[in-house]
Amino acid sequence: MPPRESAINPLPPLILALFALTMGIEILFQLGSRGIVGGPQAIGWRQAALLDYGFQGTFPSFMIETGQLRPEFLMRFLSYPFVNGSFSQAIFAGVMLLALGKFVGEIMASFSVFLLYVLSTIGGALAMWALGGEGDWLFGGFPPVYGLIGGYTYLIWVRLGQIGAQQLHAFRLIAVLAALQLIFGLLFGFAQDWPADLGGFVTGLIVAPVLVPGGFRALLARLRRPD
Template sequence: MSDTDPEDRPDHNAAPVLPLPGLVWAMLLALAGTEAAFWAAAQGLIGGPAGTGWRLIAVERFGFAAAVQTWMIDSRQFPPEHMLRYLSYPLVHAGALHALLSMAFIAALGKSTAASHGQGALAVLLVVPGALGAAVFGLLTSGQGWLLGATPAVLALVGAWGWTQWQDPRKPHRATLGLIGGFLIARLAFGLLIEPTDIWIADLTAFALGAAMAPALAPGAARRALHRLRQR
């Protein structure tokens, strides 16, 4: 007989793939597919000679630039191809490592957020804070450089996760605040010391919005708000 503890034995009935919500898988596949296309083009497998410039072309077409927002405000023109940038810039990263880091955080935080708030709320948190973060970045930055990648969406999920942890009486609040504070300080230091532009503005804006939106998106929040209105 084996002395192996039953709890240590492998579960042959476990799912071969990490169980994630469908929306999280959709986001991960979109990011992975985009990076795969850039890699294949850079290797000359697709796109021909022009394939080596696909990432740069994608940045110019789908990335967010403060100068573009400034032009729209000054000219009072809001063409769809520029408005799309608020939603499309998270899909285009500066490189494969940048994309992989975003994917890792989205997988972990997306699963947690979907479990606590539902996939509808997760969709809102993945889109709205990042778009508004880009708008604030466009208003406050000097107008140089591009805003790329899903980091603002990740920070929005961090904010929502932090609110959820704070509401759980079983969680140590000091540890939660310490973890989030350390993450934000590291992000701010990285932005100030290494990044050539002020894209940390979009990240911190998205984090604040994620934390602020989490209570309103929590299950039963609309019902509770309606109940309060009726009592008044």
């Protein structure tokens, strides 16, 4: 008798690890703000972390102007998603991370989903630098989540094309999810980080074709194909 397939596909382990890290940091902030751990100085842990690990356009601008590659500045391209501005932001971004990570992980390998997350994180920071104000802070886990949405949109676009359906319908998903985040932001408050969300989504959409199984080989075949 063949083994029964599980009705619930497991989450990519690396996505679970990212979620656990993000929520672990948030739990520390919550415990510190209530004086349960860390003593009186723990009340300022969140604010200190935002300043130490958040992203701002002034950091890459400084490196370009001075010709200095500062590790503490480069780190911010990857560290900002793990420091959220509030508990509600951390929870909402975390739930979306798990949901989108599972959807994309049904097609992509676990490491490919992780790489999609990392590249979208960097893409979100670059977009914030290019389109946002230099003094605007970027923090929170939404830009890489939007990168996963970009990857999922591509997968749906391909699937719709295979069955002959209207492929533009794939982009309805990003519209719905963006509307949900907008409502959440209006109710609970959010940073003006729309360039980073856009950058994360576009990055995910662009790199997903290479990260799907056989995608890199397909890209090489297209490049080698004579005109």
